[in-house]
Amino acid sequence: MQLAQVHVIFKLPEYLGTYPHLLAYIEWFTALQHWDPMSSLCIVSHSTQNHCHNVSMISIDHIVQPCHLQA
Numbered sequence: 001m002q003l004a005q006v007h008v009i010f011k012l013p014e015y016l017g018t019y020p021h022l023l024a025y026i027e028w029f030t031a032l033q034h035w036d037p038m039s040s041l042c043i044v045s046h047s048t049q050n051h052c053h054n055v056s057m058i059s060i061d062h063i064v065q066p067c068h069l070q071a
Contacts, residue, residue, distance in 0.1 A: 003029040
């Protein structure tokens with residue numbers, strides 16, 4: 001499972017064709033690898049590619065469950 005932050009959920013305009021699900025513009029985070037010993041929470045950071053945040057557009061049916069991201 002990968003962590004991502006949903007920035008916007010949208011529907012494609014009709015002139016681009018039909019798609020069975022809504023889409024989400026998301027920003028990916030790093031894998032769950034490090035834990036904070038004080039809070040027992042996982043430490044993640046923005047996933048980057050060529051020094052830019054790694055983003056995607058995915059179908060909302062690929063979103064499994066919500067999670068709380070804290071700065």
